[in-house]
Amino acid sequence: MGSFSKILPYSCYELGHCWKHSCSSASFEICIIGFIESLKIYGVVYLLTGLVNAQKISMKYGKKLLKDYLTSVCFLTVNAFGYIGSYCVVRHILQHFNFLTVSFVPGFIGSLMAILVERPARRTLLAIYVTNVASECLWNSAVGHGYVSSIPCGEILVFASAMAYLGYSFRSQTPTSKLINSIMQVFLGKEESGLMVSHRQTAARQECIPHQPVPWHQKLLALITSKHYLCPHRGGCVPHFIWTGLQGFARGFLLQLSLKMVTSIPRVVRAPRKLLPLLINKNNMEAGLFLGCFTSLFKGTCCGGRWWHGEDRPESGAIAGVLAALSMYFYSAPSLALYMMWKVVESMYENGCNAGYLPRIPGSVELLYAISTGYLFHVSVMEQHHMKPSYWRFLRRLTWDRLAGYNRHLLAPYGFDSGKNYPGYWPDYDLKHISETVKCLQPAP
Incomplete structure (x- = not known):
């Protein structure tokens, strides 16, 4: 295991958006891609919602459904754009990457901005969902590192x-x-x-x-x-x-x-x-x-x-x-089991708050969503082999596989075997925009 305190002197282009050297162009591209995919993803969701509630169809209901649809599209677009935008901004401020800023901090910032765009009625549902996925990834990571043993069934x-x-x-x-x-x-x-x-x-x-x-x-x-x-x-x-x-x-x-x-x-x-x-x-x-x-x-x-x-x-x-x-x-459905578990935790916490036994923390739902999604972005970069396959497919779809182009081999100092699933991969850099350090690390053809 490497040291978490190590600093990576690489640029955004060398480590993250390896497909385009310009931070603004890469961020704008992810914004457009995220918007297109969000239209498709939520188009199916809200179409099914409309079919299920067909008896409620009216001009007023149609306007509300359209507004909710566009709000959810904006939410997912901001999440994608906020991640890559925050990634570059944090790098330019610090002039380096560290263990947290390689993915968790940008993911946290982008997710926090996104959840504030979404309707309050959907925030708890989204927070429980990503917490469910994050807890499964955390368990897989703990088993992979030998901290805990896998329990049959x-x-x-x-x-x-x-x-x-x-x-x-x-x-x-x-x-x-x-x-x-x-x-x-x-x-x-x-x-x-x-x-x-x-x-x-x-x-x-x-x-x-x-x-x-x-x-x-x-x-x-x-x-x-x-x-x-x-x-x-x-x-x-x-x-x-x-x-x-x-x-x-x-x-x-x-x-x-x-x-x-x-x-x-x-x-x-x-x-x-x-x-x-x-x-x-x-x-x-x-x-x-x-x-x-x-x-x-x-x-x-x-x-x-x-x-x-x-x-x-x-x-x-x-x-x-x-x-x-x-x-x-x-x-076997671990995701269903974890979802039920988190719904129990949510209901017990809500009952405790209503009874006056527990404090109601302002912004706890939004914070939970941001932390969980930030962790998922972090896992997708640092230990993608421990990520739930369906969520990884979702992230690849949302970015048109741009997230798979992250140069995980440069994260070797942290000792997580981040490039495990990309043994023969090296980005096709524009050599005019990378440092001599990265040029020396490039494997021989």
């Missing part, structure tokens, strides 16, 4: 911990996260949500249905052959458990297939023979098993809780969440 433990909290929240009358609660209602149905549970409990009390103690073996037999009077489904609990699993499998299979189809439309159009491999891809089956087991285990555990306790309890949701989380064994 560790994402299941994270997911189970988060689902214990979210399962309890889902079945309570005051869910902690409206977004997660809405998503869970889509896959689990409204009948198991806390509000519906409360209505059934109230109706049962009004009907004065007596609760008589029943031996455990009779409860087990009744669970198999019939349903509890508080169960919201029709038919027996076991048939409902099986039918829920089949429905979940179909949803997961079709959802994964749809995602693959959307991203593969150009290839399928050019070569229709590639359609069959998409249909029989094992990821579709794994996604189906994951969602099928998740929904059936969650609902089945809730049924079991009603039979065991004779009533609906939020605690059953915590147990159901832990058991349902085991379905991730069929479909």
Whole structure:
């Protein structure tokens, strides 16, 4: 490991924007590229938003959607332009690069400017997303350096911990996260949500249905052959458990297939023979098993809780969440597990602030976004081999692969093997604009 205090005397052109020696031209080029790609990226997002809310379509809603779309485009453009612009400005002020200014500081400054452009309603969502990706990169880096050991199926433990909290929240009358609660209602149905549970409990009390103690073996037999009077489904609990699993499998299979189809439309159009491999891809089956087991285990555990306790309890949701989380064994999704974990942290912090136990820090969301995104820019340069592949593809797309042109071999003094994925790469410099030091470092043809 090299020393973090080392100074790099290189210019912006030699280290960063190696495709163009002029700082202003390189920054302007990234601004235009970022704007074009942002139009495409958010064009798809807001088009789908408009289709989902088609019943709301009106002139007023259309204007709002267009305004939100342009705001998000500006946000992403500022993020790209702010990074490269800050990169050059900081270099000209310090006249050198250090461990932080090679990427983290410019990424932090550009991200902070960008998040202030975006609508406040989307800032928390964006902050949680990039924090999720950054935490995954941080873990990969820690494992790569030997600071921690990789835990087999560790994402299941994270997911189970988060689902214990979210399962309890889902079945309570005051869910902690409206977004997660809405998503869970889509896959689990409204009948198991806390509000519906409360209505059934109230109706049962009004009907004065007596609760008589029943031996455990009779409860087990009744669970198999019939349903509890508080169960919201029709038919027996076991048939409902099986039918829920089949429905979940179909949803997961079709959802994964749809995602693959959307991203593969150009290839399928050019070569229709590639359609069959998409249909029989094992990821579709794994996604189906994951969602099928998740929904059936969650609902089945809730049924079991009603039979065991004779009533609906939020605690059953915590147990159901832990058991349902085991379905991730069929479909490893560390990003989903981390996202759930960060949503739990967010909701717990929000509840603590509302109860007066924790201070509400002004600008904490914006600061979290800037730090996390700054770290992601830093990883993309310093240890790109530890970055989440999908996010690296996003950064390459946003800059038209300009970020891949960073001369990572000049970062060797820091000892991170930054050029690991670029063993034969050296920028095609204009020799009139580079120093003798860099000329001497250039490998022989």
